[in-house]
Amino acid sequence: MMSAAQLQLSVFEIFDHPMKSIHDTLQQVFGLHEFRPFQQEIVEQVLDGGDAFVLMPTGGGKSLCYQLPALHRDGLAIVVSPLISLMKDQVDALLANGVRAAMYNSNLDAEEARSVLGRLHNGELDLLYVAPERMMRPGFINSLETLPLALIAIDEAHCVSQWGHDFRPEYAALGELRQYFPRVPFIALTATADPQTRDDIVNVLGLHDARLFTTSFDRPNIRYTVREKHRPQSQLLRFLRGQEGHSGIVYALSRKRVEEIAGHLNDRGYSAAAYHAGLSAQTRRDVQERFIRDDVLIVVATVAFGMGIDKPNVRFVVHYDLPRHMEGYYQETGRAGRDGLAAEALLLFGTQDVAMARYHLDQNGNDNQRRIDSHKLNSMVGFAESLTCRRRVLLGYLGEQLEADCGNCDICLDPPERYDATEAARKVLSCVYRVGQSFGVKHVVDVLRGSDNERTRKFNHERLTTYGIGREFSAAEWMSIVRQLIHRGYLIQDIAAFSVLKLTPRALGLLRAEETLELARPRVQDKPKKKRRKPGPVEDLNEDDLRLFETLREIRKQLAAEQGVPPYVIFGDVALLEMSRERPSNEDEFLEINGVGQVKLERHGAVFLEAIANDEA
DSSP: OHHHHHHHHHHHHHHHSOOOOOHHHHTTOOOOOOOOOTTHHHHHHHTOOOOEEOOOOOTTTTTHHHHHHHHHSSEEEEESSOOHHHHHHHHHHHHHHHHOOESSSSSSSSHHHHHHHHHHHHTSSSSSHHHHHHHHHHHHHHHHHHHHEEEEEEEEEEGOOOSSOOHHHHHHHGGGGHHHHHOOOEEEEESOOHHHHHHHHHHHHTTTSEEEOOOOOOOEEEEEEEEEESHHHHHHHHHGGGTTTOOOEOOOOOOOHHHOOOOOOOOHHEEEEEEOSSSSSSHHHHHHHHEEESSSSSEETTTTTTTTOTTTTTTEEEEOOOOOHHHHHHHHHTSOOOOOEEEEEEEEEEEHHHHHHHHHHTOOHHHHHHHHHHHHHHHHHHHHOSSSSSHHHHHHHHHHOOOOSSSBBBHHSSSOOOOHHHHHHHHHHHHHHHHOOOOHHHHHHHHHTTTOOOHHHHHHHHGTTTTTTTTTTTTHHHHHOOOOOOOHSSSEGGGGGGTEEEOTTTHHHHHHHSSSEEOOOOOOSSOOOOOOOOOOGGGSOHHHHHHHHHHHHHHHHHHHHTTTTTTTHHHOOHHHHHHHOOOOSSSHHTTSSTOHHHHHHHHHHHHHHHHHHHOOO
């Protein structure tokens, strides 16, 4: 463990052999042996004093693009970050690597704030993370003007744009920074931005001369799956049976639903906690801390959760409800598999979700914002309805073309069967007409299937010519057909009138037999997966290596608890997997493990090397 005096030193002064190149820093400080795509070019651009605009997926290594040049350029690096939790995770990780980092935000008490400012003005910091509100205070800007600045990084840069999915007015004010620091290199970074958002970021932040670095948005380790929503609680439980022991996030749109799902999971023995804006700040902090420390495995949350989570071993993300836009969906699913290991993203897609979303859109009195939000929702629905490779649709929205199908989504792995649904569609449309276009999906399906229930008898609908003409399909299959007809434009669901189904002018062609229609064969049941001996990223470990991996995980958790940091700050799963396979026997071999730098070798090398040696004894 490093002393307080050592923490005041530059990381270059800690080691006996000073680092002279960015490759030395990459290995000795961050424990990495090679750059990821475009990282070196970005670092060199900033080192030379140039601006950079970085579009890189979650888990792609954005942080290194400003952290590494911060250690090589003279002066202090300022990192503007939107969430306190995100700052804390980044600072914890940097301190664990021996880098002098701190954060300056509203969570600090007066004494802590004075201490940070003291270290700032004494030249004892390499990086300082600042909230946008603090950054733009005139007094703080004035104090920075007296200091040498290495660079200014704007993280989560999409927050500056009205087109961005998480627009924040306080972020837009950051455009004024250029006039205060005209000779300081700026680097703006985001994991998701469609073309309109990118242009807006450039304009707001004054990055017209910046080099644009766009890496692939593809996250090939994530498997994208969409299921038609049918008894979603049961669908969720079936999915979680294949995720035993893994960390994950379940997103829902309302606080009430979040509470219901979390309670349902806890009642069935899952380690789950609810997170939403209606809970106290302390409760939310506790849930987040328990999650990043692996004390709770599943967080059920609204979209208020996750933006500041730097947890690399999230193995799955479930969207219980349809997201409102592709950017949010991409960013939220991107919280799975940040370590590059196998991960899953499941979306449950229901007709009611779309109808409710459109209803809320229509309540917005701002015509321009309604137009933007409608465009984004339509794109999200198109993704969920797609009969082609999910990854191609997702990346296409982000402006990237995939040359071949991905092979790792539900469409690629199990292509949907298409069939001539003309007759089935005509039955639905005719039934909607016969019930007076005054009833919702469930009642129409009940009439089609000839259900004998109180509501059918109350309206004498058992006497209709369409009563019982659809017994060939199950209720869930008819639901799927109705949903496809809604999104093909043959029906509308009037959410303002109790979600009743109504015919559109387009329906007349089908009803008059003037056209035919091909639909996807309904797939409402999840196919049972083959039982795997070891689920997830450890599936290729043999029994001996798996035993060692579990031992190292337990050691990591104990060390993390003692030091008050998340387990992944000690070592990530990728490092533990490599240790379990390679079984290093000395310090030089231990340094060859990805994620092991000089500081982590000094702090943790002995205990992990001993555990590996004892396992082989």
